[in-house]
Amino acid sequence: MIKEMIVVEGKDDTAAIKRAVQADTIETGGSAIGQAVLKRIALAQQRRGVIIFTDPDHAGERIRKIVAAKVPGCKHAFITQEQAAYKGDIGVENATPETIRQALQSLRTEYNAAVSQLTMEDLIAAGLIVHPDAAARRLAVGNALGIGYCNGKQFYKRCAMFQISREEFEAALEYLNQ
Known part of the structure; x- marks a missing residue:
């Protein structure tokens, strides 16, 4: 079980994470992140720590920036666009369980x-x-x-x-x- 809460964009990303590892997620519901979601992420950071694991596209990077700015000290998991691609769609939900596990083992922490x-x-x-x-x-x-x-x-x-x-x-x- 991964101790930190993993911030993802949606339910399909949560399903992909759960296929790869035992972990709890917080879904942003897309790039229009509300204050309630940011408060949950901040609470998760205080209690368990947070890993931001968003899609390797413009929207995912926007979410990553917003969360990192509002909730300092998050860890970051990254996958490449090639690892996240399936039939023209780019997303964490398309990554293999092994790719997700590798990304979670290669976390980066911001300072x-x-x-x-x-x-x-x-x-x-x-x-x-x-x-x-x-x-x-x-x-x-x-x-x-x-x-x-x-x-x-x-x-x-x-x-x-x-x-x-x-x-x-x-x-x-x-x-x-x-």
Whole structure:
């Protein structure tokens, strides 16, 4: 049984989580998260801890940002769009139980007062921003680091929040360049 409550988008995500592990979930009901849901998530964080496990798409990232901003100190589980895809649909509900278990074993914890070991210049030099293929490169490196896809500014913030070391970053870049 996983101690933390897992925040997901809907009932199909809950079903997928329960096929993979024993855990309790809180469903946001989509990207229009109400105050009542945020209060439940905050209470869960105080009592048991919270893992945010949303879809690897725009709506899922929006939910992740809202919850993380309102409820500090959450853990994050990420899967790639490829792992979440089925017949053109992207979602946690499409992931295999093994993929879900792997994501829950590779959690990232945010540190709100964190200082990044990386600079924006590092991201530019790596071709992750201000580069014709920056979005694709960020997707590959974000997946390798287990922090998901996001724009350049958010990528920099996530590297700080999740305390991505220079060694981890360089290993992910090496993976990208192979």
